[in-house]
Amino acid sequence: MNPFIHENFCLETETAQELYHNYAANQPIIDYHCHLSPQEIAEDKRWNNITQVWLYGDHYKWRAMRSNGVSERLCTGKASDREKFSAWAATVPATLRNPLYHWTHLELKKYFNCDDLLSAQTEQQVWDMSSERMSEQSFSARGLMESSKVKLVCTTDDPIDSLEHHIAIKNDENFDIQVLPTWRPDKGMTVESSSEFNQWLDALSQRADIHIDNFDSYMRALNKQHDFFHEVGCRLSDHGIETAYALDYSDQEIKMIFDEIRSGKELSELKVLKFKSAMLYHFGVMDANKNWTQQYHLGAIRNNNSRLFKSLGPDTGFDSIGDFELARPLAKLLDRLDSGNNLAKTILYNLNPRDNEVLATMIGNFQDGSVAGKMQLGSGWWFLDQMDGMTRQIEALSQLGLLSRFVGMLTDSRSFLSYTRHDYFRRILCNILGNDVKGGLLPNDTELLGSMVKDISYNNAENYFGFDL
Structure with a gap:
């Protein structure tokens, strides 16, 4: 009797098994979005x-x-x-x-x-x-990454981070896996609390060595840190937001709103949304200027249990799927960037499964032929990082876009054991294709299908992000 997890786990047809074993299983991993600790990698944590x-x-x-x-x-x-x-x-x-x-x-x-x-x-x-x-020597942060055939990971980092551990890893000649930062500037637009935002501004001011007393100096500090991240190898940004923000505003309005924030005043909801709208645009322009890829993780409603949030803090299991309006503001934000030729390569992730088709059609509006798959429907993440969620994402992209250009899976994890998510995804992908062949919906051509499997498993990510591998 086979154990529960065996070589053909999730692979229901002979074609699926052939695609997985001959084309997917041995592909290396580019984990372009995770929450691993660069310090733990630098120190080879045990x-x-x-x-x-x-x-x-x-x-x-x-x-x-x-x-x-x-x-x-x-x-x-x-x-x-x-x-x-x-x-x-x-x-x-x-x-x-x-x-x-x-x-x-x-x-x-x-x-x-x-x-x-x-x-x-x-x-x-x-x-x-x-x-x-x-107890074995190979069971360590680096050892687990090496045994998982990881070639590169992108962590998630605040603009005020020193990136000292990324630099240490980069200079370590005994470790070949690249560990690159990702620019995560969420705190640079979270102005619901003036006191918290001003604390972050003070830290940014110190890190960038720029006195921040108005919006122009704020942008100089952000751009200086953006340049620093690029020098260390960063090629992606990431935004964890409820929905896109795209209200109309004037530059003068934003400067005045920033002055209010810096003076410690609490903002009205309208001013908060205008400031967020301005910053998402400015962040997008910064990324486009450096040919980065921007990622939008959309749709989480966080810290819903106030009692346990107060005692345990964030990221302890009290977030859920939100139901925010998405299509109209997202279309407006992307169009605002595209109109000035400032739309970077973009990956859109939805947390509500109702939005798979919304985003799958949205990316088609802004494909411009400059890069294959410039606009991406991101993999199933968080609550959708499971068989049904991944299957539905694959189906939506297949029907409304080009699955063959998909940049594939990521872990979105803090755990060094989560690289099995890549294997799980590859098995699910191969199984879907195998069942389509069995049903006569795809040609029984394993070389043709296998080439697509290899691309989605690894090649597309290598080509899309422009990493020096």
Whole structure:
């Protein structure tokens, strides 16, 4: 009897199996959007036990554990690592048909060579097996990346970051994997709180060594940091926003709004939205001038549980899918950039599955023939980073755009074990194509289909982003 995770997992046809094993499985990985710690890579972090590498910071698992009646003490609290692992192991059988069940066992198989189904009955043997594996010299941040065939990762970094760890990695001749920063300037437009924004401005002022007392000096500081990121190797930006912002404004209005912010005044909702609209435009122009790729992660509604947000902070599992108006403001923002020939290569990610077709048709409005797949429908992310979400993204892009030009999967993760997401995606892609061949919807030409699989798995990303590999 085959173990649950076996070589043909998710591959329902012979064609799918051939496409996966001959064209997808051995492709290297460009993980162009993740939340790994560059410091942990620079220091080649090691962990004392599986809980530390697997459960620390994993809000996906915490949400499932809470849903299973597990107390906060065993999720983010002060329970021991062994107790937290036991609580997770007891939860895993309850995750059947949740993507966590697949992810859990894919990671156990790949990184621990473990075929056991994790449960309360098997937790001790899994704990022991993982402890033995983690004692090996190769089980470290860098070792896991190397064993996963990673060639390059892009972390997510604030404009005020020193990038010291990226620079250290770049200068380390003993490590061949590129670790590049990504410009994430969300705090540069988050003006709902003047005090918090001014604290960030002060940090930016110090980092850029520019006194920020008006909007023009603010933009000089941002551009100086943007140049610095480029010098260190950054070629992508990223924006985590509820929706696009594209209200009309004048330059004079924005300068006056900035003066209000700097004086400590709280802004009206209208002024907040105008400032966000201006900054999204300016950020887009900065990216276009350097031939970067801009990414918009759209649609999350965050920190919904105010009680637990106050005690636990952000990114602890209390965010969800939002239902914001998307199409009209996004079209206006992209057109505003395109009208001045300032529209950079762009990847649009939606969190609400209702918006797959919205974005798949939106990107077609701004393809201009300058770059193959200039406008991209991003992979399923966060709540859509699972079999149904990935399948629906593939289907929408297939029907309304060019799947063959898709730049493929990413981890969007803080975990060094998440590279199985790339494998999971490749299996799902090959399975869809294999079933189409079986149904007579695609030609039974594995060389033709295999070429597309290789492109989506790796080649498209290498060509699109312009990394020096």
